[in-house]
Amino acid sequence: MSYSGWILLTASLVGLSCGFIGVLLILRRMAMMADAISHTVLLGIVISFLITRELSGISMLIGSIAAGLLTSVLVQWVHNRGVQQEAAIGIVFTTLFALGVVLIATKVGNAHLDVKHALMGEITFIPWETITLPVLGAIPEAVFLLSIVLLVVVVILVLFYKEWKITAFDPALAASLGIPTALLHYVFMSLVSVTTVASFDAVGAIMVVAMLITPASAAYLWTDRLSVMLLLSGAFGVLSAVLGYSVAVWLDTSISGSMAFSTGIIFGVSFLLSPKHGMIVKRVRPSMAIGKEEA
Template sequence: MSYEIWIIIVASLVGITCGVIGCFLILRKLAMLADAISHTVLLGIVLAFLISQSMNGIYMLIGAAIVGLFTAMLIQFLNHKGIQEDASIGVVFTFFFAIGVILITVFADSVHLDVDHALMGEIAFVPFDMVEIGFLPPLPKAFIMLMSILILNIILMMLFYKELKITSFDPALAASIGIPVMFIHYLLMGMVSVSTVASFDSVGAILVVAMLIAPGASAYLLTNKLSHMLCLSAFFGVIAAISGYYVATWIDSSISGSMAMMSGVLFALVFIFSPTKGLLGKKLNHKRFRSGTTAP
């Protein structure tokens, strides 16, 4: 495959992987927690490198998952102790992220792990980092990692779909019928963590937030059914990734930045033109309601 096609495929996988997981974060009102985890996984990646002295993807995933889960647990603990949730998120993620940045600059300045790469990522380098697995032709490392995480997430969502759905809409009901609410919560946080680090090389720690939140938020404005929301979110993630690539080529700018920008543009369009929840849709429905009530 060509250089351009591989970038588009990997970008689309980022959009799908992050977009689908983001739906549950939107429903649970945990968008800022995604921001926190996407930053704190940097600490997990650095610690994994310092311990293993390897940039192997499996070590990165394990380190990110552990720190991501610890982040969610610490935020939950502080919240239960009376600290407001937004304050807990702000304190925890800035503290962990700062430690990660310090460790990079002090101990990892001689490897392919720097602050700019961690923040912004660079998907243009993806086609150059090829690996061979068995009889398969050489494939980009980012493609293999993202595809593996996407398959894992799909399997977990299929196995725990009912639990994820009920705990997202009504955690009190879920607890009353015996569903382990906290287990499902931390399972979701683990999925967010590994999805974030799988997208790390492509869009970086900051821009992955846009792919986690914007496609799901756009889908939320178009449907009230979870299955449709998941499909729409994946669709918006792919559209943002593809259009972002061509915008970046057109204006000669950051590919990952353009992807995040286009996810915001798509959200703005849906926010305005959604038939039921958009600004214009609400105005039209309000006018119809008023004309119906005032008709003789």
């Protein structure tokens, strides 16, 4: 595969994984948690590096999952003490992210890990960092990792589809039916953490947040069916990757930044043209109704 092909495949895998997870974040009204976890996993990555001196492998995933779960637990703990949830998220994620930044500046040294890398990623380097697999040969390590994460996300979403659907739309009903809502919540936070850290090194925190929230928000404008929403969100994530890469090549600018910007373009088009919630449709329908009445 060509250099551009690997970059597009990497970004598309990020778009699919984040798109699927993002739908549940939007339906659960937890969009800000995506922003929080995408930043606080930095602390988990830094601590894992300080312990193992490695920037890849299972230790990084474990550290990131732990940081994501810690964020979720602390947010819930602060919220239960009377602080509004949005404020609790802001307090926890800025504190943990700042701690990660301080540790990078004071403890990490010359390792390939800095704040710019954390925010924007290094997707242009992805095709050069390869691993050799049977049959497939040499492929980028990020592609392999993101493929596994996507498979895990899809399997868990399919296996517990009914439970995710009920807990997303009516948590009280889910609890009354005996569904372990607390367990599912932390499983979901683990999925968010794993998806985030798998995407973190390639595309950075900014694009992770964009891919988690914006394609799912755009899909929400087009349909009320969860299955269709999941498929649309994943498709919008892939479309954002392709469109963003084309823009980046055309303007010779940041690939991750262009892809994040493209998610906003897709949302803007959806906001205007979606059949149920689009601004144009909302204005055209009353005019058509008035025309029919006059006729």
